Amino acid sequence: MCVKTIITSILILLAGISTSAQDAREIIKMSDEKMQGEKTSQSTMTMTIVRPTWERVITFKNWTMGRDYSLVLITAPARDKGQTFLKRENEMWNWNPTINRLIKLPPSMMSQGWMGSDFSNDDLLKESSIVVDYTHSIIGEDEIDGWDCYKIELIPLEDAAVVWGRVLKWISKEEHLQMKSEYYDEDDYLIKTELAYDIKTMGGRVIPSKFELIPEEEDGHKTVVVMDEIIFNNPIPESFFSQQNMKKVR
Numbered sequence: 001m002c003v004k005t006i007i008t009s010i011l012i013l014l015a016g017i018s019t020s021a022q023d024a025r026e027i028i029k030m031s032d033e034k035m036q037g038e039k040t041s042q043s044t045m046t047m048t049i050v051r052p053t054w055e056r057v058i059t060f061k062n063w064t065m066g067r068d069y070s071l072v073l074i075t076a077p078a079r080d081k082g083q084t085f086l087k088r089e090n091e092m093w094n095w096n097p098t099i100n101r102l103i104k105l106p107p108s109m110m111s112q113g114w115m116g117s118d119f120s121n122d123d124l125l126k127e128s129s130i131v132v133d134y135t136h137s138i139i140g141e142d143e144i145d146g147w148d149c150y151k152i153e154l155i156p157l158e159d160a161a162v163v164w165g166r167v168l169k170w171i172s173k174e175e176h177l178q179m180k181s182e183y184y185d186e187d188d189y190l191i192k193t194e195l196a197y198d199i200k201t202m203g204g205r206v207i208p209s210k211f212e213l214i215p216e217e218e219d220g221h222k223t224v225v226v227m228d229e230i231i232f233n234n235p236i237p238e239s240f241f242s243q244q245n246m247k248k249v250r
Contacts, residue, residue: 024136024152028169031176032131034207037232040065041203044075044228049117052220058115059228067129069241073249080115084246085124092121095246102243111163118192118213118223122163133160134167144179145197147172164191175199175206190216203230 035041041064049056059076070087074080082097092105110122134154142151154167165186170179181194192215196208209227239245 024138024150025131027138027150027171027176028134028136028152028154029131031169031171031178032129034176034205035178036064036067037203039233040236041230041232042234042236043230046226046228047115047117047119048224048226049115050220050222050224056116058117062124063236063240065236065238065241069238070124071241071246071249072124074115084249085114085121086241086243086246088241093243093246095243097247102246107161118215118221119225120163123213130154130167130169133157133162142170144170144172147174147177147179149173149179177206177208179208192216198226202227203232205232 041062043062045060045062047058047060049058057077058074058080061073061075063071068087068089070085072085074083079098084095086093086095094103094105095101096103105121111120113119114121114124134156137153137155138150139153140151142149149170149172152169152171154169156162156164156166164183165188166184168182168184170181171177172179177196177199178194179196183191183193185191192213195212195214196210197212198208198210199206200209201207202209207227207230211225211227213223213225215221240249
């Protein structure tokens with residue numbers, strides 16, 4: 001084989017790798033925007049924390065604007081009602097009306113369970129971005145709950161402030177739904193798996209309405225979140241996402 005042929009083959013291979021990586025990123029981006037909204041989202045959700053000997057139900061409202069702004073209001077149970085969580089760019093706070101205290105959440109708390117659930121603060125407040133904080137590769141295809149899916153591997157960038165060492169996501173070829181996600185630590189141990197169910201039209205788009213998060217090494221533990229209502233891309237002013245509004249939003 002001549003040198004020119006070898007060089008051509010290498011260039012074609014590199015072009016294929018580049019295209020594959022770009023396609024993987026676009027698939028992840030579309031699936032992320034599907035749930036986040038291109039501009040804003042407003043939702044109400046019910047979360048059930050399941051443990052071997054008890055269950056706890058929490059309801060909350062969530063407002064988002066892009067990746068930089070998020071406000072969560074707990075609406076039940078009574079002991080937690082009125083508690084809020086705010087994200088503005090890279091800063092996050094928790095307001096607890098019971099103790100009349102505003103607390104800034106340090107990065108070290110991002111991996112801790114949100115409201116005692118199996119979802120982390122990072123999962124709910126979205127400090128990290130599955131689009132910009134990772135490299136993406138399509139590593140296979142699979143069928144999840146009747147949906148043909150791309151299997152995509154996400155590896156964090158070196159300077160990214162992320163919790164996970166690696167993430168696998170199964171994204172449906174139709175509708176770009178995140179049907180399954182696996183989260184691994186820096187030693188590549190599977191920590192938890194998230195599954196999506198009950199696909200329906202909500203807010204004018206086809207999305208999963210139920211999510212189940214299962215920790216790998218805790219038998220009988222899981223957290224189930226049901227999307228009760230969601231509205232996409234209604235205008236929300238940036239001033240809505242403020243410390244002042246944390247104390248009065250309803």
